Amino acid sequence: MKKRSVISLLLVSLLLGLLLSGCTQQKSAVEKQSAEPQKATIKIGGSSTMAPIVAKCADNFTEEYKTWNKADASLPEEPIVIFVSTGGSGFGLKSAEDGTFDLGLVSKTLKDEETSPFAQGEIVQIGSDVLDIAVNPQNPAAKQKTNMTSAEIKDIFSGKITNWKQLDPKLPDREIVVAVRDIGGGASEVFDKAIMKGTPISAKAQQIPSMGALAAKIMDNPDTIGYVSSGLVNLNPDKLVPISVDGVAPTLDNIKSGKYIIGRPLLILSKDKADTREKLFIDYLTSEKGQAVVDEMGYIKAE
DSSP: OHHHHHHHHHHHHHHHHHHHHHHHHHHHHHHHHHHSOOOOEEEEEEOTTTHHHHHHHHHHHHHHHSBHHHHOTTSOSOBOEEEEEESOHHHHHHHHHHTSOSEEEEOSOOOHHHHGGGTTSEEEEEEEEEEEEEEOTTSTHHHHOOEEOHHHHHHHHHTSOOBHHHHOTTSOSOBOEEEEEOTTSHHHHHHIIIIITTOOOOTTSEEESSHHHHHHHHHHOTTEEEEEEHHHHHHOTTTOEEEEETTBOOOHHHHHHTOSOOEEEEEEEESSOOOHHHHHHHHHHHSHHHHHHHHHTTOEEOO
């Protein structure tokens, strides 16, 4: 009898131990699950040209849906939060690859080695841009030198031509101020490929950290020349004057036909396959509503 009681007690103890162990494991799993952050926001960054477009679309998207479940019923009722920052196309590529950003913004044609890290992810074109060679409307070149050859532009930006009168005897005897994007910007690579073709930019050229700041430099100084996104030129027709290149003006028709040579795509990309939230926003960028923003901001809609 005593032996049977001991065995029963052992069995009860064993069952209690298993039950407690199961509860502990279940509690640990719950704690682990709650400790793992559930992604409720989208972090986007890169190209300073694209950031205003994407930020405006993010505002519109957030205003329209407010919570994720209203954009997609399968998602929880959480506020839509989309962060958009700048830093240049190079920064957008690197940060999308290392996970700093969920989506990177890049305004240039990608090389094979640049696309390979995103082979399992997304690369979507949301529009196109060209770089206008632009001057201040107070510069006599805005009326007297409305066309420049590729060779003249190359000589100006390399420092071979340093004076407006040297460019054209009708222009004033004043020093040319050259403004370019810093090396991290996609525009610098596009300009090099189309115009400089490996010739170094002048050491005296002012390297500007964003396209908006570059445009502002030309607006502020009548002797400045630089390459500026067509969107900024289109939005500031009384402050920035585009120059034709080799007799080809940066008109919409010439841009679409490829006659105007300094063009680039506007890309948004992710290293991995876009999740539901990211896909919703990417689809919005390429939708009629998103493309309307691209057009309103002076850029070329995706075909």
